Amino acid sequence: RPDVSTTTPWLAPIVWEGTYDLTVIDNIYKQQNITVAVTVFALGKYIRFLKDFLESAEQHFMVGYRVHYYLFTDRPDEVPTVTLGEGRQLTVIKTETSNRWQEISLRRMERIEKLIEKELIDKADYIFCLDVDSKFHAHWGAESLGDLVGVLHAGFFGTSRKQFTYERRPESQAFIPLQEGDYYYGGAVIGGRLDKVHKLVKTCRMQLDVDRANHIEAAWQEESHLNKYFLYNKPSKLLSPEYLWDDTKGKPSYMKAVRFSQVFKKYAEVRPNP
Ligand SMILES: CC(=O)N[C@H]1[C@@H](OP(=O)(O)OP(=O)(O)OC[C@H]2O[C@@H](n3ccc(=O)[nH]c3=O)[C@H](O)[C@@H]2O)O[C@H](CO)[C@H](O)[C@@H]1O
Numbered sequence: 001r002p003d004v005s006t007t008t009p010w011l012a013p014i015v016w017e018g019t020y021d022l023t024v025i026d027n028i029y030k031q032q033n034i035t036v037a038v039t040v041f042a043l044g045k046y047i048r049f050l051k052d053f054l055e056s057a058e059q060h061f062m063v064g065y066r067v068h069y070y071l072f073t074d075r076p077d078e079v080p081t082v083t084l085g086e087g088r089q090l091t092v093i094k095t096e097t098s099n100r101w102q103e104i105s106l107r108r109m110e111r112i113e114k115l116i117e118k119e120l121i122d123k124a125d126y127i128f129c130l131d132v133d134s135k136f137h138a139h140w141g142a143e144s145l146g147d148l149v150g151v152l153h154a155g156f157f158g159t160s161r162k163q164f165t166y167e168r169r170p171e172s173q174a175f176i177p178l179q180e181g182d183y184y185y186g187g188a189v190i191g192g193r194l195d196k197v198h199k200l201v202k203t204c205r206m207q208l209d210v211d212r213a214n215h216i217e218a219a220w221q222e223e224s225h226l227n228k229y230f231l232y233n234k235p236s237k238l239l240s241p242e243y244l245w246d247d248t249k250g251k252p253s254y255m256k257a258v259r260f261s262q263v264f265k266k267y268a269e270v271r272p273n274p
């Protein structure tokens with residue numbers, strides 16, 4: 001792929017269509033008999049995104065592998081019935097909601113931290129933490145697996161560092177100075193081996209706690225803390241914007257596939273607060 005960059009300065013692969021051989025990759029991972037955990041949060045009105053999310057995941061996400069979805073919701077009665085493929089299961093975890101969407105989003109870090117500690121050790125090898133207001137449109141498979149995996153935010157891919165919406169106030173634990181930063185990572189996709197993701201969510205949770213005690217909330221909540229974490233703990237693999245597209249954007253020629261994309265939402269309709 002001469003048209004896009006396929007490695008980071010620290011030589012981690014950036015996954016694009018045409019940069020991997022799925023047969024080779026599947027041969028490696030199929031032998032290892034792995035289980036992939038997926039966390040997804042559907043609190044309040046975001047439950048409406050769940051059906052499409054799950055149905056499309058069943059069609060495209062890690063097909064042929066064992067997948068265990070962990071769904072956090074305050075509305076277990078409204079969880080749609082979706083037929084899951086062989087080797088795939090769903091666990092519903094009743095979770096309190098909040099009257100602030102920012103709080104719902106950032107509290108994911110501590111809930112994933114606890115889930116890994118209490119449930120997942122010995123039960124899963126890899127984990128992906130995904131936004132529910134999104135849909136799979138094409139293959140997302142074992143080429144995405146790695147120790148620590150981040151996704152390039154579609155809105156900032158190819159823009160200069162100056163434009164990244166990192167937290168810029170030194171008072172926040174998520175602070176990144178203007179002359180630092182590699183990429184802008186999306187908060188909607190975090191992945192990797194269980195222990196590596198545990199360290200990530202625990203660190204971000206602790207930084208969020210410090211910010212809370214200091215009465216400061218980072219510009220993009222846990223996404224800001226994630227970007228800070230990835231700056232000093234480089235991901236071993238990056239997923240291109242094919243893995244987190246935004247359908248409201250035009251599709252440039254380098255985008256040969258859209259695998260996972262945010263669905264359009266009317267904020268006032270779905271969020272508990274502006
Ligand atoms: C594409 C992308 O990178 N999105 C990130 C971005 O905005 P987004 O606009 O994508 O944030 P969002 O409103 O989708 O919230 C993130 C997630 O929190 C959950 N949720 C949120 C509100 C609610 O009422 N109920 C509920 O369940 C749900 O799983 C949702 O997918 O910034 C957020 C933090 O500010 C998160 O880091 C998102 O991952």
Ligand SMILES: [Mn+2]
Nearest residue numbers: 131133188262
């Ligand atoms: Mn979202």
